[in-house]
Amino acid sequence: xxxxxxxxxxxxxxxxHHLEKDIPAFENISFAVAxxxxxxxxxxxxxxxxxxxxxxxxxxxxxxxEIRFHSSHGLIDLARAADVDIAHLRRTEIGFVTQFLTAxxxxxxxxxVAEPLRLxxxxxxxxxxxARTALETFGVKPxxxxxxxxxxxxxxxxxxxxxxxxxLPQKLLMLDEPTASLDANARGALVTxxxxxxxxxxxxxxxxxxxDDVMHLIDRIVDLTPNAVPQEERDDVAL
Amino acid sequence: MTLTLDAPRIVETxxxxxxxxxxxxxxxxxxxxxVSAHAYPGEVLGIxxxxxxxxxxxxxxxxxxxxxxxxxxxxxxxxxxxxxxxxxxxxxxxxxxxKIGIVYQNPHLGLLMKHSSSGNVAERLLVAGxxxxxxxxxxxxxxxxxxxxxxxxxDAPPIELSGGMQQRVQLAKAIALEPALLLLDEPTTGLxxxxxxxxxxxLKRLQQDRQITMVIVxxxxxxxxxxxxxxxxMRRGEVxxxxxxxxxxxxxxxxxxxxxxHAKL
Numbered sequence: 001x002x003x004x005x006x007x008x009x010x011x012x013x014x015x016x017h018h019l020e021k022d023i024p025a026f027e028n029i030s031f032a033v034a035x036x037x038x039x040x041x042x043x044x045x046x047x048x049x050x051x052x053x054x055x056x057x058x059x060x061x062x063x064x065x066e067i068r069f070h071s072s073h074g075l076i077d078l079a080r081a082a083d084v085d086i087a088h089l090r091r092t093e094i095g096f097v098t099q100f101l102t103a104x105x106x107x108x109x110x111x112x113v114a115e116p117l118r119l120x121x122x123x124x125x126x127x128x129x130x131a132r133t134a135l136e137t138f139g140v141k142p143x144x145x146x147x148x149x150x151x152x153x154x155x156x157x158x159x160x161x162x163x164x165x166x167x168l169p170q171k172l173l174m175l176d177e178p179t180a181s182l183d184a185n186a187r188g189a190l191v192t193x194x195x196x197x198x199x200x201x202x203x204x205x206x207x208x209x210x211x212d213d214v215m216h217l218i219d220r221i222v223d224l225t226p227n228a229v230p231q232e233e234r235d236d237v238a239l
Numbered sequence: 240m241t242l243t244l245d246a247p248r249i250v251e252t253x254x255x256x257x258x259x260x261x262x263x264x265x266x267x268x269x270x271x272x273x274v275s276a277h278a279y280p281g282e283v284l285g286i287x288x289x290x291x292x293x294x295x296x297x298x299x300x301x302x303x304x305x306x307x308x309x310x311x312x313x314x315x316x317x318x319x320x321x322x323x324x325x326x327x328x329x330x331x332x333x334x335x336x337x338k339i340g341i342v343y344q345n346p347h348l349g350l351l352m353k354h355s356s357s358g359n360v361a362e363r364l365l366v367a368g369x370x371x372x373x374x375x376x377x378x379x380x381x382x383x384x385x386x387x388x389x390x391x392x393x394d395a396p397p398i399e400l401s402g403g404m405q406q407r408v409q410l411a412k413a414i415a416l417e418p419a420l421l422l423l424d425e426p427t428t429g430l431x432x433x434x435x436x437x438x439x440x441x442l443k444r445l446q447q448d449r450q451i452t453m454v455i456v457x458x459x460x461x462x463x464x465x466x467x468x469x470x471x472x473m474r475r476g477e478v479x480x481x482x483x484x485x486x487x488x489x490x491x492x493x494x495x496x497x498x499x500x501h502a503k504l
Contacts, residue, residue, distance in 0.1 A: 017498075054490075061486060061490055079242055082245055082250075083481075084247050084250045085249040085250055087282075104443070118447060
């Protein structure tokens, strides 16, 4: 299988200067993810699952280790890559799906969803058309497409968020509890879309509060609980 | 300690804007000390910091209104080379009129308050050499329209307009000549929340549609978070930290940045 990501000795902690305290998050994490592979992160609250995702996306700066990403431009260490390179990869190859929509005031649902396409150079009309299809897939009613999601319910906002985050295929996708606040239909649409992306070769790393939703997508589990059994030996362990 | 970042390897274009080692004192006060900054084409660089941190001074240097004691400034544009701080006054004025747009916090700095709004925008084009009245009027109208200024108020002087409208006239003037660089000094400070949202939305749209490189100075972290790709944190004339906007807000490294982020409501 083609490797997409190799995480090697990754360590993250936070220095809180006002408390003069260092708070460790995780230490010496190593695993790899191949194209089309879905890795589930496991561990109790506070084990560092979300922190790991954010570190891989470089919203957090790692303290040590390497995040070797096989980009279309060649191998690059995301732990050390220049900000401008990270920004470029986020626009083109690396996606992050959160549990919250960052709604901007006065921007319509369809415009929010179309934005990644516009940034990738699509024309206005084509992008809006694709955005509406995506909104429909996730069950957002047509009369809401031109409305501002700032006033939507949590569930509707999350549908807009998913439509946007998954509209373009990515090489690597981080999923941070994307099913939180979703109804059954939208969860179904999400799983279908993730399966599609997986089939197209997207490598995924996810944190799910209820992994049952995505059970059949999971290829491997990485346990972040300190002193957990190494992941290689857990390949066939049930959840 | 965090890791030291590599030089860019994927993005091969040069930064549009590069400021290197600039310092400026006012009497005994060192407003800006040995500051370097860059912005890539189409990128939005946010500069945050408390009052007196030197962020506005730095922005005025980028608009060539202020010449530092030391340091260099380059813009990667055709027919333009060398340190822009060394240009003579005429060349500087021409460059600012044609390639750089600026929106000030105080509209009085950027506009003639008793001239018509369209006249204010057209003045920009006049400086750049346009002489046909019809063309001036047309270009001014288009720029005001792009800034979402109501076109039935074209002839109203800014003094008769609300703060939000005045900012739109400034913005129209700044973008009339399709500048390569747009500088924004606290563009929404003092505006009420709904008007602030309108101005931010306009800026975001302009940035997406026209890929203008922007440098925005603000002490409002919400504004910076909405607009900026990268953020530079200044304190007492120095840069204490730079990084991707989400990293600065979610994982600030420097004690001052942590204090600033934690102070946000």
